[in-house]
Amino acid sequence: MMLNYTINSLLKWKDGTESPCIERLLWLDDETTYVIDVNKNKVPYIRKLKDIEDVLAEGKAEIKEDDEFIVMLKEEDIPEKHKKIRDRAWEVIKDMADKEPYIFQSAFRGKLIKKASEIYGVSESWILEYLKRYWKRGKTRNALLPDYRNCGARGKEREAGDAKRGRPRINQDIMGEGVNITEDIKRIFRITVNKYYYTTAKNSLTLTYELMRKEYFSDGFKEENGVKIPIIKPQAEVPSFGQFRYWFKKERNVKKEITSRYSNKKYQKQYRPIIGSSLDGVFQPGKFEIDCQVADVYLVSRYNRNWIIGRPALYAVIDKFSRMICGIYVGLESGSYIGAMMALLNATTNKVEFCKQYGIGIKEKDWPIHYLPEAIIADRGELEGGNIDNLINTLNVKVQNTPPYRADLKSTVERFFGLTNERVKPFLPGVVNLDGRERGDKDYRVKAKLDLFQFTQIIIKCILYHNNHYHLDYYKRDEDMIEDNVLCIPIELWNWGIANRGGTLRTVPEDVAKLALMPSDTATVTAKGIKYKDIYYAAKSMLKNGMFADARTKGTQKVKISYDPRNMDYIYVYNDNPNGYEKCFLVDANSRYKDKAFEEIEYLLAVEKMQQEKSKDNVAQAKTQLIAEIDDIVQKAEEDYKREASPIESDRQRVKNIRGNRKAEKAARRMEETFDLEGDNEIYKNNQYKKGNETEEADAFQLLLQKQKEVMMDERSDDTKR
Numbered sequence: 001m002m003l004n005y006t007i008n009s010l011l012k013w014k015d016g017t018e019s020p021c022i023e024r025l026l027w028l029d030d031e032t033t034y035v036i037d038v039n040k041n042k043v044p045y046i047r048k049l050k051d052i053e054d055v056l057a058e059g060k061a062e063i064k065e066d067d068e069f070i071v072m073l074k075e076e077d078i079p080e081k082h083k084k085i086r087d088r089a090w091e092v093i094k095d096m097a098d099k100e101p102y103i104f105q106s107a108f109r110g111k112l113i114k115k116a117s118e119i120y121g122v123s124e125s126w127i128l129e130y131l132k133r134y135w136k137r138g139k140t141r142n143a144l145l146p147d148y149r150n151c152g153a154r155g156k157e158r159e160a161g162d163a164k165r166g167r168p169r170i171n172q173d174i175m176g177e178g179v180n181i182t183e184d185i186k187r188i189f190r191i192t193v194n195k196y197y198y199t200t201a202k203n204s205l206t207l208t209y210e211l212m213r214k215e216y217f218s219d220g221f222k223e224e225n226g227v228k229i230p231i232i233k234p235q236a237e238v239p240s241f242g243q244f245r246y247w248f249k250k251e252r253n254v255k256k257e258i259t260s261r262y263s264n265k266k267y268q269k270q271y272r273p274i275i276g277s278s279l280d281g282v283f284q285p286g287k288f289e290i291d292c293q294v295a296d297v298y299l300v301s302r303y304n305r306n307w308i309i310g311r312p313a314l315y316a317v318i319d320k321f322s323r324m325i326c327g328i329y330v331g332l333e334s335g336s337y338i339g340a341m342m343a344l345l346n347a348t349t350n351k352v353e354f355c356k357q358y359g360i361g362i363k364e365k366d367w368p369i370h371y372l373p374e375a376i377i378a379d380r381g382e383l384e385g386g387n388i389d390n391l392i393n394t395l396n397v398k399v400q401n402t403p404p405y406r407a408d409l410k411s412t413v414e415r416f417f418g419l420t421n422e423r424v425k426p427f428l429p430g431v432v433n434l435d436g437r438e439r440g441d442k443d444y445r446v447k448a449k450l451d452l453f454q455f456t457q458i459i460i461k462c463i464l465y466h467n468n469h470y471h472l473d474y475y476k477r478d479e480d481m482i483e484d485n486v487l488c489i490p491i492e493l494w495n496w497g498i499a500n501r502g503g504t505l506r507t508v509p510e511d512v513a514k515l516a517l518m519p520s521d522t523a524t525v526t527a528k529g530i531k532y533k534d535i536y537y538a539a540k541s542m543l544k545n546g547m548f549a550d551a552r553t554k555g556t557q558k559v560k561i562s563y564d565p566r567n568m569d570y571i572y573v574y575n576d577n578p579n580g581y582e583k584c585f586l587v588d589a590n591s592r593y594k595d596k597a598f599e600e601i602e603y604l605l606a607v608e609k610m611q612q613e614k615s616k617d618n619v620a621q622a623k624t625q626l627i628a629e630i631d632d633i634v635q636k637a638e639e640d641y642k643r644e645a646s647p648i649e650s651d652r653q654r655v656k657n658i659r660g661n662r663k664a665e666k667a668a669r670r671m672e673e674t675f676d677l678e679g680d681n682e683i684y685k686n687n688q689y690k691k692g693n694e695t696e697e698a699d700a701f702q703l704l705l706q707k708q709k710e711v712m713m714d715e716r717s718d719d720t721k722r
Contacts, residue, residue: 192215193208290344297312301600329346330456355460
């Protein structure tokens with residue numbers, strides 16, 4: 001026989017009395033249970049499970065299906081005064097209520113009650129009354145509500161009669177006595193509110209009331225200019241706006257109002273009840289949050305400080321338990337898998353070496369984090385899809401994606417972004433300042449002075465301050481932390497958590513973490529090296545085995561690579577072995593990319609491509625001009641030929657004279673190009689022309705013609721002999 005009793009079940013004894021004993025089961029183990037009589041003013045007491053099972057089997061008792069002792073009230077129906085009383089009582093007993101089964105023991109319970117009495121200034125008898133009320137009424141927070149609701153007839157509606165209910169109208173002579181709100185009118189109220197108020201039109205309550213009068217409280221129509229206009233009833237015959245507003249507030253559904261007028265996302269983010277904290281379910285270090293935010297500052301390029309490259313994206317990985325910043329990444333791509341993976345990879349790296357790359361010297365104790373988490377909470381954008389398989393399958397990290405537009409579910413990392421803005425924004429040039437910008441003010445973007453490297457240095461400094469000195473004012477320490485007097489500083493909480501709670505952190509070899517987390521892509525093996533994004537890499541072993549020579553003779557091939565976007569001085573090239581790879585370095589010809597981040601290189605290439613695109617029109621125009629000028633010269637040459645060439649010579653004769661023509665032309669060119677040391681002086685040259693050297697030039701030309709004729713006669717004689 002299956003006995004369907006559980007914790008919180010009601011056990012009703014059939015002892016033949018008018019008020020049978022009803023007990024609530026508060027706690028169970030294999031042999032015993034603690035129960036409390038819900039009808040008597042007694043503390044919990046113990047029973048054997050075997051006795052309960054026996055009486056249930058014999059029919060002397062039964063498990064009640066309905067539970068009239070649990071307080072079933074909607075939150076919006078509870079008066080604010082009652083809520084304050086309930087919450088005050090819960091604040092007093094919430095820490096001791098969970099300490100089961102020891103709280104049911106008199107001695108242990110007495111110590112806790114006495115301690116709570118001293119802390120909260122509430123008498124011990126009242127604290128015990130809170131506990132008994134909590135246990136009897138189903139162990140819920142609403143069990144602590146006061147019983148004022150049972151007094152009088154509050155909340156019960158009076159039946160409508162001939163006399164009007166409620167306060168009489170002030171101006172009854174003008175407005176009339178008014179009407180009672182009947183069930184039919186209330187039905188009209190509900191229809192009107194659903195039709196005109198709970199909509200995306202966001203109509204006001206006043207407009208909703210006016211639309212109701214137009215539609216439901218009118219006597220026919222009148223026609224003006226061809227338009228039918230409803231004739232509404234006088235005020236004495238319709239419910240007043242005050243009555244409409246009263247019934248609206250009484251039946252108001254806040255959740256329905258927000259979700260229908262705005263969206264469910266807005267309700268969940270801004271209006272839902274907050275009954276927990278960010279530490280709920282977090283017992284030790286090892287659960288990280290990751291997110292990205294675009295920084296409110298404009299940066300410049302290290303290649304050319306006149307180039308403004310926009311606002312950087314800041315990725316942060318933070319431990320929920322201690323609020324320690326475990327890893328960061330500063331880049332130019334927001335909301336991308338690459339940025340998230342680089343931040344997580346940074347969490348696994350040695351921070352002393354990482355800070356050294358940016359000229360910052362620290363000790364291991366200043367930032368002692370180089371671990372993988374057990375689980376990571378992220379947005380759907382960065383850690384969703386096939387890219388995340390390596391993280392899950394290779395490194396065994398659980399991934400929890402939050403719903404869209406729910407930044408509140410990652411409150412820890414979101415708070416860090418807010419603190420970082422407060423710490424650095426007043427001191428940085430080129431910060432975004434939309435609130436303070438007025439017409440005529442200078443553009444804040446032109447004030448940019450920092451580059452990506454320098455901004456990363458600033459973020460590292462902020463993290464070192466946050467981890468080692470920032471006091472978490474709103475952090476709620478548990479009893480163990482209070483007993484050990486742990487300061488609410490991230491590094492102190494981290495060290496205490498590792499020492500006392502162990503944590504679920506794991507370490508992996510650096511190469512394994514890099515290959516699993518670094519972004520991968522495809523590169524091309526060419527004769528010049530491994531080409532990726534117009535960058536060439538090579539390794540000694542590749543030169544020895546003739547890979548690049550093969551690419552020149554046999555053609556290019558594709559290879560899979562992984563790279564570190566923070567430093568593109570090297571890449572990892574995979575070989576035939578799935579676990580094998582080779583580290584390749586920049587070739588000397590690509591020295592301009594040395595010590596540069598992936599984003600900086602991409603920006604440089606983008607700028608150069610943009611400049612090429614801009615110059616295309618100029619190049620095309622210049623080439624068009626060149627073609628036109630060549631055409632003009634050719635046309636003039638054709639005209640000269642037609643005008644000066646002899647029509648007597650045939651094409652055959654012209655072709656045969658090429659050798660002689662060349663010799664004659666060469667001789668003439670030599671005479672023109674002869675160096676005349678004395679003639680370097682312009683005055684001397686001019687004087688020579690004035691003295692009449694025309695005769696010498698004419699003689700030279702006659703000699704040239706004579707030589708040309710002799711050559712032609714020799715060629716013709718040779719042809720005749722042949």
